Amino acid sequence: MNKKENTQIKPHKYYGMRFSSGMDNLITQTAPKLILLVSIIIYFFIITIVMINIYNLEAGSLQNILNTISKFVFPAMGIIGFVMLIITFGVPNASTIYENFVKGELTNSVNEPPILLSKRKYKGTSAIEYTFYFNGVVKKVFEEKKDVLASSLNMEVVDIDYKLRGKHKKINKQQIVVTCVPSDGIPEKIYWNDKYLHPDRDIITLGVNWLGAVTVDLKKTPHMLIGGSSGCGKTVLCRSLIHQFVEHGDKVYIADFKGIDFFEEEEAGYEVITDETIFKNLIIDVLDTLDTRKEIFRQAHVRNLSQYNKKNPSNQLPRVVLFIDEAAEVLDATGLPKEQKLEIAEVTGLLSKAARKYRALGLTLCICTQRPSNDIISGQIKNNLDLRIAGKCDDVLSDIILDTTEASRQIPKNSVGLFFSNTNGLFRGLLLDEDVNEVNSHKKGNSHMGKIKSHA
């Protein structure tokens, strides 16, 4: 019986939902309040005039009849009118959107479009959330007709999803929530600002999208893979991340096999490794050091670094972060003599162990490479890099990095600094001082590195 109810929704049920969303908007927004206030004033003004006219009529049966009618009709008209008004507060433009969907064939098999139930603004952002009753139009059709959706709503569509919310549990499964942002996109350059530095040591800001800062929780996704074609902004992104780790007091190692991208960091005293043998030994040392934490955690009865640091606020242990930029330079064994191949296999083995076993002990791996195909980043390492970030790429490359072609579809071909992550979707990386100088082709000046303390 329940099932039947789920699939057969009577149109009047939409009004309930539209009314509740209208009430929400009435409570949270100023414009509907003003409109309602003006309507109430007009309503009482009209009633007063009519009542005066009735009162001025000659006493008799007509006056009695009009008096009786007005006692019922006016309140009824008032209630219906205000309810309708509140319903329109919930979904302004619902009928135009309906017509646009029909025109654009965003419809079910009998040419009926989804029904707009509510429109809500995300607090403090320019994003808007539209909730539709699916009306037989499944999510796949929404995805395919994304352009119709975008042009009908006159906004850019960021996300299409099912959402369980509110009192209407029975029909929630048939609701589709579309998150939109203004069509003018994310700004082309967004500069680093200290407000992006999260107070929680486990949280790092990747960049910014229409909703504001895009952050990741390292407790959930400690390791990351950044891929994308040359010049898409990987190194610049790494620098903004390195800056945050250092500010959080973490221990950062940078392996730069191009050897020319991290001068500022080197000058500031961070450990920048450009030699492959030193790199191998470094991983061994890092893992040895982290191994000693096992006993410390055991004695403290904690399971991971966050728990330990929470229990020991005055004696916190740093996260150990290993950045590897242009990882292919050190991990690609194609065409090399046997001896070197063995050496690379050893490094791959070490990284694989690091990625698998050391997350709870506080290791974060950040591996950057243009094309992280299996011959460069082994399946075992890749499976453990939970956070995947792709810059500008084609379908094949997007698939290699994210296991979907989403990045190639969402990142315009001529863009730099724009990334797509498996956890947060699209975002723009942040530019630090020296990157700004680089972008502006000015002489490098007052770098941020001078301002921050060295933890290396």
Ligand SMILES: Nc1ncnc2c1ncn2[C@@H]1O[C@H](COP(=O)(O)OP(=O)(O)O)[C@@H](O)[C@H]1O
């Ligand atoms: N977030 C960004 N915003 C604006 N411009 C950027 C951004 N990231 C990178 N760029 C520009 O792109 C150039 C190349 O970036 P880089 O990080 O060196 O690319 P990759 O490491 O992927 O080859 C930078 O010098 C800068 O001019």
Ligand SMILES: [Mg+2]
């Ligand atoms: Mg680079």
